[in-house]
Amino acid sequence: MSQHTAANTLACLDRGHGPVVLLVHGFPLDHRMWEHQIDALAANHRVLAPDLCGFGDSNLPDGKVSMDCYAKALDALLTAKGVKEPVHLAGFSMGGYVALAFLRLFASRVGSLMLIDTKAAGDSEEAAQGRAKLAQKVLAEGSSVAAEAMVPKMFSDATLKDHDQATLVSQVRQMMEEQDPAAVAAALDAMAHRPDSTPCLAKIRIPTLVIVGEHDVITPPAEMKKVAGEIAGSKVVTIKGAGHLTTMEQPVAVNKAMKDFLGGK
Ligand code: MLT
Helix, strand or coil: CCCCECCCCCCEEEECCCCEEEEECCCCCCHHHHHHHHHHHHCCCEEEEECCCCCCCCCCCCCCCCHHHHHHHHHHHHHHCCCCCCEEEEEECHHHHHHHHHHHHCHHHEEEEEEECCCCCCCCHHHHHHHHHHHHHHHHHCCHHHHHHHHHHHCCHHHHHCHHHHHHHHHHHHHHHCCCHHHHHHHHHHHHCCCCCHHHHCCCCCCEEEEEECCCCCCCHHHHHHHHHHCCCCEEEEECCCCCCHHHHCHHHHHHHHHHHHCCC
């Protein structure tokens, strides 16, 4: 973890040399959800895998957070890292919501986009209310409550039932349980209040890859295909045998999709 240093900005793993790939994690996780992609991509790229505000080793700022607030912290991180050229931006789930906010705010910083198990639409009122209730419980009882709610939805049924995958499932549960409850509650609030990014999709003019797990119940393939349908020239890769957390559940297939997409970029 020597490269994973918390400076004034976000804590960020920084590995490899070449064009920058910025990996934005999901909820309630941190940069470790990209562990299989970091080494695979760092062979030809400089990989930046930050912890979003309050997650992992990053500090939670005072006051409310929002997708724009996460995006602004990523912009400050790129500045602190001396990155001037457009980056290849990959966002997983909540990280995809952040990626779309980043693209809206800092379009010139993005050269290509990878949207992984995410969506563009905002929350329904019912979903937003569910998040508010969960946030209250997390603040009262700790992040294990969020882990309890999320773990069953992160993987395919086959993975959840497979004894050989028990280590993976408990690794993810532990990562969730380790997150600061205040950061988890703040992210729930930020997701509940995020804007609908659907109108932004038709304006995307950069190469875009959409990756989705075949059995994703949080951001299902049909939803992701709708997202791709709005983005001119985008490509969809469906990951067989995976649920939501494709990057950890089927890393070989995800790495191949990302590397094929990045190609000589
Ligand atoms: C995530 O994986 O980041 C979350 O499932 C996103 C969400 O709850 O909308």
